[in-house]
Amino acid sequence: MVVETGRHRRPASPMGRAVLVAACWLTVLAVSPYRQVSPRVHDIALLVHLGSMVIGFGAVLTVDWFGLLWLAGRRTLTDVLNTARGTHVPIWAGFAGLLASGALLGLxxxxxxxxxxxxxxxxxxxxxxxxxxxRHPEPPTSLLLRSGIATLISQAGWWTALILGYLNSRG
Structure with missing residues (x-):
């Protein structure tokens, strides 16, 4: 392997990232029905699952809150974008924690x-x-509309997972 100094690794394409997400998701679905864990491990996995939900969804809610403040004229779009960049790692860490712990909690x-x-x-x-x-000092309306739709999809997905997870835990 040759390592070149002064060059940055090129990030994976969005399609590559989406395939990775889907592959991890499929792995959890394939593995979780066959995992027999002790009650103690199950409890730890549940705690990690809940903590991951707090971290991931909490970060998403933070970004969306700043988006609402921007819509109300109380923050700049730069504030929203900086918040989104700053919460990128906690969002994905929470998501990864949900997948990993979910593999131990059953299908x-x-x-x-x-x-x-x-x-x-x-x-x-x-x-x-x-x-x-x-990239845009004044983003086009179409880009803002696509961002709004992605936000609504995100909220619907996180709330659906939260509510169904709760209902599933109740029996």
Whole structure:
């Protein structure tokens, strides 16, 4: 392997990232029905799952809150974009934690599993939109509209996963 100094690694394409998200999601679906864990491991996995939800969804809510403040004229678009860039790692860490711990919690209900896939793929798309928004001092309306739709899809996915996860845990 040759390492060139002064060159940066090129990030994976959005399609490559979406395929990676889908592959991880499929792995959880394939592995989770066959995992027999002790009650203690299950409890730890549940704690990690809930913590990951707090981290990931909490970061998403932070970005969306700043977006609402921007719409109300109380923040600049730059504030929203900086917040989105700053929460990128916690969002994806939370998502990864949800997948990893979910593999130990058993097969999720179909709609919840689908909501998780939508969250991940939409997150890849949201990252593309973030890069596009950053390039425009005055983003075109179509780009803002696409960002708004991605935000609504994100909220619907996270809330669906949260509510269905709660209902599933209740029996």
């Amino acid at each position: 999720p209900a179909g709609p919840k599993a689908l909501a998780v896939l939508v969250i991940g793929v939409n997150g890849v798309y949201a990252a593309v939109l973030l890069r596009e928004l950053t």
